Amino acid sequence: MRKLLFAVVSMGLLATASPTIAAPCKDAKGKFTKCPPAPAAKATRCKTANGKFAKCGTAGAKPI
Numbered sequence: 001m002r003k004l005l006f007a008v009v010s011m012g013l014l015a016t017a018s019p020t021i022a023a024p025c026k027d028a029k030g031k032f033t034k035c036p037p038a039p040a041a042k043a044t045r046c047k048t049a050n051g052k053f054a055k056c057g058t059a060g061a062k063p064i
Helices: 002-021
Strands: none
């Protein structure tokens, strides 16, 4: 019974805390605006001297 009560209370706290965690974007005057899209992380790939893909950081591998 205690475990069930603890689970219900913790889920309730998480549900009420989520809107405060996600801070919306605001302009200089404090008005809500649409947030700019997050930049996509570009994966770095490396090739060896003979043109084969290799892990970056190995000897002879250069980023492309």
